[in-house]
Amino acid sequence: MNTDTIAPPSAKHRSPIPEHVPAELVREVDAYGLEGIEEGVHEAWKRVQQPDTPPLIWTPFTGGHWIATRGALIDEIYRSPERFSSRVIWVPREAGEAYEMVPTKMDPPEHTPYRKAIDKGLNLAQIRKVEGDIRAVAIELIEGFASKGHCDFAKDFANIFPVKVFLALADLPMEDAAKLNALAKEMTRPSGNTPEEQGLSLKTANAGFFEYVAPIIEARRGGTGTDLITQMVNSEINGAPMPEDKLLGLVSLLLLGGLDTVVNFLSFMMIYLARHPETVEEMIAEPVKLQRGVEEMFRRFAVVSDARYVVSDMEFFGTQLKAGDLVFLPTALHGLDDTQHENPMKVDLSRRNVSHSTFAQGPHRCAGMHLARLEVLVTLQEWLARIPRFSLKKGAAPIYHAGIVAAVENIPLVWKV
Template sequence: MVRDFSLFTSPGMGPTPDGDPHAAVACAHDAPSIFYSPNNTRDGRGTWVITRAKDQRRVLHDTATFSSHRSIFASALGENWPMIPLELDPPAHGIFRSLLNPLLSPKRVMVLEPAIRERAIVLIDGISAASTSCDVMTDFAFPFAVNIFLRFLGLPDERLDTFVGWGKDLLHGEGVKRTAAARTIVAFIDDLAAVRRKEPTDDFMTFIVEAKVDGRSLTDEEVRGIGVLVFVAGLDTVATAIGFDLAYLARNPKDQQLLRREPDRIGLAAEELLRAYSTVQMIRVAKKDIDFEGAPIRKGDYISCATMIANRDPAEFENPNTIDLAREDNRHTAFAYGPHRCLGSHLARREIVIGLEEWLSRIPDFRIKEDTAPITYGGHVFGIENLILDWS
């Protein structure tokens, strides 16, 4: 049941020019439905790898057996506090989830939508006025997606590049660079919380420092755990999703033309692209010894539920490695599953759809610029960069 596999170091995980890490991980379905990988974490720790979507859903739903508390961020600092609510188990998880849900509800996202669309239009019109090509990650995807989150957090746009740099070092850097980024982010969140306690405004951090759970104020550690999670979550994932989507459409002109002719299809297409280009690996920790589908999982073992593997499951999706923009009943787990399903999924979906709508309506037929190649890479969060699009 042991297999040499890693989302960090296996072939195709990069950084690779013109690579396809999603196709590379699809080969996991050629193995047993669950196997042990000796080095499937950043620090080389082994995990059990769950390949079938139905088994991943079972793990992610069973919070009594599989814990979310692993301090993946804090451990980089030699500390042991949870990102909240991501790394909390019930009942504490439900208390904090109820506190935060209204901030990112569908109703709240509807209020934000005009600002989201305006931001996309301003960026794209600026790009098209200046040139017939661009580095779409640097010029559009990050400034678009991260700006929306910074507004939500009440942070200034002028530091966007700095914040994105911290996120890249944290999620994709190694060793000293990753640790330094983690320390910088923690210090920033702690300082921001201190400022908002003294000078409250109408923003997310003010809400958190003034919030109460069970009739008490949040501790400094709880404020930090929430702030770090929301800050880090907004720096990479939505921008990366938009990048993979535009890279696909650049390479597949027929599908690009389909969405131009029939923009009403973009919402459905975005779901298929979320399935095909999922980017996040969830880790759980076994609370007790358990025999799981024949695997002797022991208390303390790590279990990997990688969305990019589950969403290429042939038992779940017909022709899973074929991208079908008209695919119906798309039960993908790009935003995870169960009680820890992504808090920001409603906002992320609207950002992706609006970004694609405005790009396709304002930029002529585009392709990957000749003599350039996007760089892709695996890891806890998959990524893409150097995506140079051309419409000359």
């Protein structure tokens, strides 16, 4: 969703405040149009997390929902599916109800066998087997522009590298990337100025994914290929073939996860490094710090924010929640929580006890985290080996977008050849 099309605050759709929500907990925070976003998505979320901000706040925007503002709550909610269900994980609610991908919208124990099916192709041992291929893709891209002395990092690397890697793992043609990227953006940053409009945008994009994967599933049923989709399609659930609707949801989720998250993470990370040459120098001087620093990067630049559905009335961190309420979980606010991390906006390669929810927690911990970690490590190693010193072009103004997955574009980098 382009920030130019976001309605001004006075024109945004506001939902009525429910009776059980105290007035002192209400804050006007729009998850798709954060105040101060021109300075950066993480900077804008950090503005929400002030010392006097309650652990749970209520916003009337995007259909009306709670927002968890501290790491302790985000961590506990993710780990507690019996109290905080995944049946609606998007805001606004209309978008969450239109979302049909599995197993992200399932709770244990129904969720468990589907998660095992995904893990079969994305576990650490499997990912290590393709490290050479992943590294070759990164090297080819970087060497394609290293001698020019400039690139648009988002356009020339981040939007290509993880997508090319993932489509190769799924045995899909790179020429399908543009279509799939457009669908992914409407899933994670659905357009529209009312909950109903955003719900319709997401429903249309979800249907687009299903339409794309249906013939692929059919073609690979009974196949013996080692690609991710063939493995998924021929997995059994509780001893029986996977139901058709769940297959559509599972394969679509694989594509959505592979096409929008690492893409944007890499771009946020590289903007920071371009502005902090001292951190880059530290990585070059001590390669071990570079390797250890990958987790610090994930802490600092979390891009996903999803929601959970309150199963029953309860008191949580001193706040009354009602069954059916939605709690939004900006994972950035766990990594940036200054009650858990000293000077959290700084990338500290020597930081100990790094805690974050960038990959979520509990049963829905990201299945693609091993691939993501490797892609980030490879990017840093191969980039710094060829372009050790770089900066943002003078006058550069990256364009930031908030949503279920935060995004950024327009990242002109320059360096001496």
